[in-house]
Amino acid sequence: MKSQKYIVNSLIVVFLASCIIFQSCQKINDAREIEDIQYASLSIEAIPVIEEVISTEGLRLVLQNFPEGIRIERTMEAGANYIDNIVPGVYSVTVSGTVESDRGNFFLNGSANNVMILRENETLEIEIDGATVGTFAFSEIFYSGTDPFYFRNQFYEITNNADETAYADGLYFARLLPIAASTSMPIWPEEDGNRYVYTDRIWRVPGNGTQYPLQPGESFLIAQFAANHRLPQYSPNSPIDCSKCEFEFNMNNPNFPDQPATDMQHIFFNGNVAMGSSPQYLTSVFGSALVVFRVPEGETYDPVGNQSLQTRDLSTTSPNLYAKIPRSYVVDAVEAVQNETMATAKRIPTVLDAGITYVDATYNSLGVRRKKLGNRNDGSPILMDTNNSTDDFERKVVPQFRYHGQGVPDWSAAN
Amino acid sequence: MGIHKNIFLFLLPLLSTGYANQLMAQHQPVNNILQWEVDQQYGNWRHTGNAAGLLVDRPAQFSALQAGYSSQAGDFRRPQEARTSTQADVGTLGNIYLGDLYLQGHFGYARQDRRDAEYNASLIDPFRGMPYMIADTNASNWVNEHYRLGFELSFPLKDSRLQLGLAMEYRSSSGAKQRDVRALNRFYALRVSPGVLYQIAPKHRIGAHVSYRNHKEEATNRSVNNEIDQGYFSLYGLGHSIARLGYENLTTSRETNYEADRIGGGLQYGFEGPWSVLLSANYEVGAENVHIGFMDTRPEGTLLQEDWTVILALRRSQAYWKHIIDASAHWSNARGSEYINEFVPGLDSDGYMNRYSSVRSTYDKSGIGASYELIKMNGSQYSYRARGRLAYGKVKDRYLIPSSTFAFEEMLYGASFEKVFSLGSAMTSLFSIGVSVDYRQCLSANYDYGGALPNSLPVADMMARETSYFASDFLTIGVPLVYSFELSAARETSLFIKAHGFYQRADQTFFDHRKGVQVSIGATF
Numbered sequence: 060m061k062s063q064k065y066i067v068n069s070l071i072v073v074f075l076a077s078c079i080i081f082q083s084c085q086k087i088n089d090a091r092e093i094e095d096i097q098y099a100s101l102s103i104e105a106i107p108v109i110e111e112v113i114s115t116e117g118l119r120l121v122l123q124n125f126p127e128g129i130r131i132e133r134t135m136e137a138g139a140n141y142i143d144n145i146v147p148g149v150y151s152v153t154v155s156g157t158v159e160s161d162r163g164n165f166f167l168n169g170s171a172n173n174v175m176i177l178r179e180n181e182t183l184e185i186e187i188d189g190a191t192v193g194t195f196a197f198s199e200i201f202y203s204g205t206d207p208f209y210f211r212n213q214f215y216e217i218t219n220n221a222d223e224t225a226y227a228d229g230l231y232f233a234r235l236l237p238i239a240a241s242t243s244m245p246i247w248p249e250e251d252g253n254r255y256v257y258t259d260r261i262w263r264v265p266g267n268g269t270q271y272p273l274q275p276g277e278s279f280l281i282a283q284f285a286a287n288h289r290l291p292q293y294s295p296n297s298p299i300d301c302s303k304c305e306f307e308f309n310m311n312n313p314n315f316p317d318q319p320a321t322d323m324q325h326i327f328f329n330g331n332v333a334m335g336s337s338p339q340y341l342t343s344v345f346g347s348a349l350v351v352f353r354v355p356e357g358e359t360y361d362p363v364g365n366q367s368l369q370t371r372d373l374s375t376t377s378p379n380l381y382a383k384i385p386r387s388y389v390v391d392a393v394e395a396v397q398n399e400t401m402a403t404a405k406r407i408p409t410v411l412d413a414g415i416t417y418v419d420a421t422y423n424s425l426g427v428r429r430k431k432l433g434n435r436n437d438g439s440p441i442l443m444d445t446n447n448s449t450d451d452f453e454r455k456v457v458p459q460f461r462y463h464g465q466g467v468p469d470w471s472a473a474n
Numbered sequence: 475m476g477i478h479k480n481i482f483l484f485l486l487p488l489l490s491t492g493y494a495n496q497l498m499a500q501h502q503p504v505n506n507i508l509q510w511e512v513d514q515q516y517g518n519w520r521h522t523g524n525a526a527g528l529l530v531d532r533p534a535q536f537s538a539l540q541a542g543y544s545s546q547a548g549d550f551r552r553p554q555e556a557r558t559s560t561q562a563d564v565g566t567l568g569n570i571y572l573g574d575l576y577l578q579g580h581f582g583y584a585r586q587d588r589r590d591a592e593y594n595a596s597l598i599d600p601f602r603g604m605p606y607m608i609a610d611t612n613a614s615n616w617v618n619e620h621y622r623l624g625f626e627l628s629f630p631l632k633d634s635r636l637q638l639g640l641a642m643e644y645r646s647s648s649g650a651k652q653r654d655v656r657a658l659n660r661f662y663a664l665r666v667s668p669g670v671l672y673q674i675a676p677k678h679r680i681g682a683h684v685s686y687r688n689h690k691e692e693a694t695n696r697s698v699n700n701e702i703d704q705g706y707f708s709l710y711g712l713g714h715s716i717a718r719l720g721y722e723n724l725t726t727s728r729e730t731n732y733e734a735d736r737i738g739g740g741l742q743y744g745f746e747g748p749w750s751v752l753l754s755a756n757y758e759v760g761a762e763n764v765h766i767g768f769m770d771t772r773p774e775g776t777l778l779q780e781d782w783t784v785i786l787a788l789r790r791s792q793a794y795w796k797h798i799i800d801a802s803a804h805w806s807n808a809r810g811s812e813y814i815n816e817f818v819p820g821l822d823s824d825g826y827m828n829r830y831s832s833v834r835s836t837y838d839k840s841g842i843g844a845s846y847e848l849i850k851m852n853g854s855q856y857s858y859r860a861r862g863r864l865a866y867g868k869v870k871d872r873y874l875i876p877s878s879t880f881a882f883e884e885m886l887y888g889a890s891f892e893k894v895f896s897l898g899s900a901m902t903s904l905f906s907i908g909v910s911v912d913y914r915q916c917l918s919a920n921y922d923y924g925g926a927l928p929n930s931l932p933v934a935d936m937m938a939r940e941t942s943y944f945a946s947d948f949l950t951i952g953v954p955l956v957y958s959f960e961l962s963a964a965r966e967t968s969l970f971i972k973a974h975g976f977y978q979r980a981d982q983t984f985f986d987h988r989k990g991v992q993v994s995i996g997a998t999f
Contacts, residue, residue: 080686083735083760090761090778093811096832096875126716128926146875147830149814177814177830242817345719374819397719420705420719 100143100179105135105154105169107187115187118156118167122176124148125402147177151402153413154185155447168446170409172402188410194221195230195351196391196444198278198465201299201426201458203418204344209294210422211284211315213342214301214458217351217391218278218465220442222435225273228266231360232281232323233258233384235348236372240396240404246374255383256350256392256408257370260340261326261362262308271305271470276439278465280304283340285320298424298458303473308340315339319472327362330369330380344421346395348406352388360388386411393448395427414449426458440464504534505854506958507970507998508894508906512849512856515798518752518787522742524669524683525639528628529576530744537568538998542972546990550948550980553939554600556588556616565622574634579625586618593936595657595706596693596730598649604732605711605810605835606764606775608695610655610704611931618649624665635673639683642666654697654704663689671742681742685758689734696727710775711810711835712873712880713933714925729767730774736760738781750789757782772815772826779808779837796849796856803842810835834874841867843886855904856894863888869944876926880937882919882944888912892954902960902968910952919945939984946980967999 101122105115114137122131122142129146135154153170169187198218204210215232219225235256236245247257264271273279285307288297301307307320311334328335342349354360362368362382369380392411395418396404402415418425429451430443440463443451456462460473467473504510513534514520519527547558562585569578593609594600598618600607624643631638647661669683697704707715738758745751758781764774781804788799814830843865850857865886872879892908921941923933958970971994978988 076686079688080737083686083688083737086735086763087737087759087761087778090763090776090809090811093776093778093809093831093833096834098875127714130926147814147832149816173816175814175816175829244819246819374821376821398717400717 168413212288213283219273227271239343239345240401245372262323281306285318414447416448416452522754525626525641526669526671540996542994544992548988550985550988557590559588575629582622588616614651614653637671639669661691679744684739687736691732693730713937715932734762752787754785773813776811798847801844806839808837876924883917906956912950948980952976
């Protein structure tokens with residue numbers, strides 16, 4: 060009886076040992092089956108979707124593997140373009156260029172993000188779409204805050220980059236989701252297709268339509284909190300004083316009371332007009348995806364009353380409601396991320412902004428600033444706007460209002 | 475618990491097999507720590523990994539308890555090595571003959587305080603050959619604790635021609651650093667090695683053993699200062715890295731999990747004549763997988779490693795002289811594989827899906843060495859020991875695409891001498907003093923980086939300093955001291971105090987020196 064028991068116990072030990080050995084052999088065999096890396100190759104064709112573009116010859120093709128710092132740039136030929144000796148990885152593929160037409164200069168953009176180029180003879184088709192240069196453009200954005208941990212001096216400078224007078228009245232402002240760049244993206248309704256971008260909160264410049272005119276090259280500023288941040292009770296190290304900003308995002312926080320700047324009009328949060336309980340309108344210190352948009356004449360935009368303009372994030376069970384913004388409404392968009400390795404986490408469609416900008420850290424008192432192309436005859440600046448913030452923006456600049464010499468509107472308290 | 479009980483019941487009969495035989499020590503016991511160290515070194519089979527050969531070695535019956543403290547400091551170091559480190563440790567070992575069965579065991583605990591170590595935030599031991607790790611740029615202080623527990627047993631089966639053996643060892647470690655990027659690590663390893671030995675002729679023996687080793691290391695990283703992000707790098711070998719900033723979600727932490735299995739075996743041949751000759755060949759292969767996260771886990775890397783070792787050991791014992799000759803050769807080939815993963819969002823998704831895997835780096839090491847030691851005996855105690863050693867080593871690491879290489883060749887020359895003085899007529903009180911000189915000569919060393927980020931810190935700083943270290947010629951001088959005195963001849967108990975100091979100086983203007991001291995006290999019984 061005892062010997063039988065020991066035989067059984069011995070068999071149990073042998074069985075367990077065999078299982079362990081088998082599992083370890085499986086792990087080793089799986090590792091042995093992995094082959095040496097080989098270069099990949101790609102055949103890419105750009106497909107124009109607007110009438111003005113007949114051929115993609117001459118457009119610039121850029122493949123970027125941001126984590127590994129690899130950049131491949133080519134000038135496209137007509138038809139399919141073949142690129143070999145590509146290090147396998149995840150790439151951001153961008154096709155861009157300009158074309159002149161009767162409708163004005165078209166900045167063409169087409170891109171695909173998170174493209175896996177892994178093996179030989181990969182293929183890719185990219186639709187090339189175009190967007191004209193918008194009237195208004197973000198000219199400077201400061202979002203990273205000031206050490207230690209002060210974020211209330213965020214501001215957004217918007218410039219009239221067109222050659223005629225434009226009115227800020229009714230211009231909408233929003234940040235897109237996710238709030239900070241992340242590879243974990245929301246899921247939106249499939250039926251929306253590519254028609255919308257999505258936001259949690261919308262603001263609007265007030266006015267009767269002609270209350271806030273800007274001449275070509277003039278700019279206005281929207282502050283999170285339009286106070287003098289250099290005061291001792293705020294952040295003496297702040298690089299800027301926002302007390303002369305024209306507008307602010309007032310969240311009715313008694314600790315940071317309403318300032319003389321005109322309050323932005325709150326339009327949408329979680330399906331309502333009400334602001335909710337957040338103590339401030341803080342865009343991410345890591346960088347947000349920001350848009351300004353305008354509703355075309357004759358159309359209405361009511362994301363609170365019109366439930367077809369609302370949706371949940373379908374990747375979660377959260378009941379929070381987000382607003383849809385038609386892409387065709389967007390006047391300007393800027394994608395700010397943590398650093399260049401987060402290019403794979405873009406939120407803004409590449410037709411609106413094909414690139415990214417960043418300041419590499421938080422609370423470093425540095426911002427991003429749009430580059431200047433030149434000056435008008437009257438000396439007012441013309442800013443660079445190719446709908447690609449990688450190219451259009453200087454990074455890690457010390458914030459300064461109206462750095463390129465933009466004019467101050469007549470109605471501004473900064474006069 | 476039931477399984478543990480059954481295993482215990484399975485082992486107990488094996489242990490008691492020899493119990494019916496005469497319970498007598500089969501070997502003359504050693505009297506002090508000095509004699510024990512020679513006895514350990516002289517044994518041939520105990521260095522093969524085959525526990526069945528321990529009965530051939532006939533180790534002296536011996537037990538020891540030791541507590542020690544060591545400290546070393548200096549800027550001649552690798553970047554991931556601590557600038558200063560201290561260690562307090564305690565250990566014990568002992569053995570016993572139960573008739574024909576031999577059993578030995580050991581236990582050790584050590585607590586380390588390592589200061590100003592750089593470019594590591596995810597491994598307790600950054601030099602264990604794992605290239606996939608997190609590196610931060612803040613010099614940090616690590617506190618590590620190590621536990622080690624093991625035993626070896628050997629017994630004859632049926633007759634003394636066939637012997638079985640079993641070796642097991644369990645190790646557990648923990649480590650933590652309190653500077654962002656903070657780390658909390660846990661490590662465990664278990665090794666099991668059964669073996670067999672057969673006497674094919676009166677002077678000839680052959681042996682074989684197999685081994686299995688499993689280890690896991692879990693690293694949890696987080697930043698406490700969530701308002702100012704700390705940059706860090708994910709390392710992939712030879713300076714290739716991805717720069718990251720903080721974490722996507724600041725309220726969570728990042729877990730890096732290392733899991734490895736290794737299997738192996740060895741063959742031995744032993745001859746007993748005027749010279750005791752042992753030829754041993756071992757082979758081990760193992761794979762270690764690296765995963766990030768417990769939720770939405772994704773593979774980060776895999777290291778497949780193969781090791782071959784060949785050892786030739788010659789021993790000769792005469793009335794007044796002992797000769798110990800060792801020669802060995804070692805080859806190690808490792809391949810590092812990386813993964814490209816895609817996060818698939820959605821409630822029905824499993825999270826990260828692996829889309830591509832490939833071998834991207836290789837790590838080849840080889841070495842050959844030999845040593846000769848001459849021991850002058852005075853009865854059971856040695857009078858002096860003199861040793862000379864020579865070794866050649868070569869390392870070649872490659873990152874395949876984009877191509878980078880790190881390679882060096884080295885020669886090691888060493889000599890040591892140790893003299894024992896009796897402080898009394900009965901040789902119950904002994905003092906040993908020695909000196910060792912080792913010189914490492916770099917024959918060649920170079921690092922070529924072919925990636926797209928030559929100005930990144932892992933390339934421009936970490937690998938540059940690593941290359942400078944291995945390009946250095948350096949001299950190490952050591953002075954060992956031992957004082958041993960017998961407490962009780964009847965109980966064969968003695969106390970000892972050991973001290974060892976070393977000084978290392980590099981022939982480089984980039985480095986200065988490194989020095990250290992180790993002190994321990996203990997008892998043998």
